[in-house]
Amino acid sequence: QKEVEQNSGPLSVPEGAIASLNCTYSDRGSQSFFWYRQYSGKSPELIMFIYSNGDKEDGRFTAQLNKASQYVSLLIRDSQPSDSATYLCAVIAGGSYIPTFGRGTSLIVHP
Amino acid sequence: DGGITQSPKYLFRKEGQNVTLSCEQNLNHDAMYWYRQDPGQGLRLIYYSQIVNDFQKGDIAEGYSVSREKKESFPLTVTSAQKNPTAFYLCASSIFLARGSGNTIYFGEGSWLTVV
Numbered sequence: 001q002k003e004v005e006q007n008s009g010p011l012s013v014p015e016g017a018i019a020s021l022n023c024t025y026s027d028r029g030s031q032s033f034f035w036y037r038q039y040s041g042k043s044p045e046l047i048m049f050i051y052s053n054g055d056k057e058d059g060r061f062t063a064q065l066n067k068a069s070q071y072v073s074l075l076i077r078d079s080q081p082s083d084s085a086t087y088l089c090a091v092i093a094g095g096s097y098i099p100t101f102g103r104g105t106s107l108i109v110h111p
Numbered sequence: 112d113g114g115i116t117q118s119p120k121y122l123f124r125k126e127g128q129n130v131t132l133s134c135e136q137n138l139n140h141d142a143m144y145w146y147r148q149d150p151g152q153g154l155r156l157i158y159y160s161q162i163v164n165d166f167q168k169g170d171i172a173e174g175y176s177v178s179r180e181k182k183e184s185f186p187l188t189v190t191s192a193q194k195n196p197t198a199f200y201l202c203a204s205s206i207f208l209a210r211g212s213g214n215t216i217y218f219g220e221g222s223w224l225t226v227v
Contacts, residue, residue: 004153008151032214034215034216042220042221043201043218043219043220043221044154044201044218045218046215046216046217049215088153088154090216092214097208097214098144098156098159098169098208098214099214099216101146101153101154102153103151103152103153104153
């Protein structure tokens with residue numbers, strides 16, 4: 001069973017701070033990694049994807065991938081109250097084409 | 112606008128009734144998916160389809176059925192055999208079924224199904 005683990009939270013950060021969200025996965029052969037944001041009662045929206053070790057930046061978001069340690073992180077700089085949502089990590093394991101989703105981490109950004 | 116359209120947004124099902132959720136996409140994506148999400152839970156895969164007239168069971172296919180007669184359409188039927196159907200249902204699509212960016216999944220707005 002391919003597993004993707006996330007701390008359910010909530011993670012509470014003050015406005016303007018850096019929010020750090022983490023995701024670990026069990027399959028060492030995993031190839032593709034995705035972060036989605038899901039507001040309460042809404043569908044998930046893609047934030048970014050990453051395939052290679054290291055960092056990938058898109059605006060205020062940075063994804064960090066460490067395949068040796070089998071984790072992927074999402075950093076949100078200058079957090080805003082509008083960033084308050086659940087963040088889902090998805091991983092495509094080796095030998096598969098279908099992403100497995102974690103349960104998500106709830107982020108609360110307070111003014 | 113390109114996107115994935117799900118309907119209805121809210122649906123109520125009586126005991127013993129079959130209901131069908133519609134999903135249409137105009138993104139020209141080959142692959143389509145159905146996920147179920149329960150409160151506080153992650154997404155669980157029900158069915159997926161890589162190509163017209165072909166589909167595969169996901170992790171929780173029992174009590175559900177699908178068809179893929181057109182590239183744009185992937186309806187989900189929740190049958191009376193599904194004992195706990197109350198959930199948020201998400202239709203999704205990707206360019207094609209492969210590793211890498213081609214399998215970036217995009218979601219529709221979702222359908223809420225409640226048993227009454």
